[in-house]
Amino acid sequence: KKEERGLGTTIDVILYDGQLSVGDTLVVGSTEEEPIVTRVKAVLKPRALQEIRTEQRFKRVRRVNAASGVKIVAPGLENALPGSRVRVSKQGKDELERVIKEIKGEIEEMKMETSPEGIIIKADTMGSLEALALELKGEGIEKIKKAEVGSISKRDIIDATTVKNRYLSAILGFNVDLLPDAKEIALANRIPVFISDVIYRLIEDYENWMRGEREKEKRELMDRLTTPAKIKILPGCVFRQSKPAIVGVEVLGGKIKTGVKLIRADGVGIGAINEIQDKGESIKSAEQGMQVAISMKKPTVGRQIKENDVLYVDISDEEIKMLKGLLSVDEEEVLEELLEIRGKKT
Structure with a gap:
């Protein structure tokens, strides 16, 4: 999913089966509850490398066959879920409903088991999100309150403030951005946010923070108590x-x-x-x-x-x-x- 100047939000896909044409009805996985249903406005193919210097990076085509990598321009793609399947529906209302149901089911299967008390993880794609969750589990960190694709938002920070365990009241973001309004709220509420484009470094930063906070907490307690x-x-x-x-x-x-x-x-x-x-x-x-x-x-x-x-x-x-x-x-x-x-x- 990308913002392209003059085109709005577009999605990059690999067409591995069938044919895609301008005007086709698309069903796209969404970060919201329901899949996106939209119509293809334009199909763009990358130009050859030698042409990039002098002309636009993409050329418009009416249709494209598998297997091809293309950019799709269509309205309503702002909440498209990176890593999810994109399906074309060409045979009427019944088929469209079936495709919507299939896409929705696939997304439900990708959702992770969550806990009311847990960290929040965000990633740029579903595959990255699953990899991050798997690595966390390997480190013994299994309590996850929310796992979603996309930038770290104000809503994520607010959700993190409801976690009672201060060591789980944190957000880990893999290859994503922290939105400006979210940054302000995170600072105001002292919610630690960790961002990296390397999974092991992201987990390491979080574990180092926990270790440091526990040591600090221990020192503060020891200062208050009478020790032998x-x-x-x-x-x-x-x-x-x-x-x-x-x-x-x-x-x-x-x-x-x-x-x-x-x-x-x-x-x-x-x-x-x-x-x-x-x-x-x-x-x-x-x-x-x-x-x-x-x-x-x-x-x-x-x-x-x-x-x-x-x-x-x-x-x-x-x-x-x-x-x-x-x-x-x-x-x-x-x-x-x-x-x-x-x-x-x-």
Whole structure:
């Protein structure tokens, strides 16, 4: 399907059986529910290569026989479905109805099984659409809300906004355009749109986006939650004994943050970390291997805590449940130690 200057919307076909003439009634597969029924206005054949430089690219013919590649000019072809069959009907109303029914049935067979929660895929032809769906299935992406031929439209973006799963609320377009009004709505609604003329790259872009978003989501959740960590009070690094107690520590595992509550190895709580400093600069967190100074209002060095003590970040049962599947191997080990301490205390 192409827009040709001075001709309007045309379709390029390969006539593989029979004869096509100007004035014939055509039945064409449509992106809408019903097939297109139209009349051939002109049949155009490509000119020989040596003639293209000096004359028009096509020459008009009254009729053409199989097998030939031709361009058909006819009204109402705007919604023609690329990749669908084109049939000529020459023998009256009954045959026309039969042909319409056949074309409609063929298109129904090409439709894919869809899901209310799934991605939207668009392609330039039915064959490309089927290939894209097949490749997605091979990657384990089987939930498809809508699969259609044509450019990505405003309607597609609106449909994507109804998908609740944010990782499926996306549109993949193979060898198609994103219409200008659709682009505006996609940006306003934060609907990710991926377009490529290479199927594997299109799927790769989508999978990379999902991976990045999941990592971002995990980081945001981990920042909100208290995560497992343990520290050791370094010998010779008591800078102040109390109110607040300031000591040098090494992070043995996990990551400590300001505000987290600490317990000793015997399960006794010693209060929260008020501040963390690294080389005299206040920081919000410190990771495994770092040596930093921490301040705490509650304990007194020499009483509740002392040099070489190993302290653990205390975590609520609710947060432990939320952390399931998000922790590193190192953090999992520290959590196991914390749970063992809790078990001994009870």
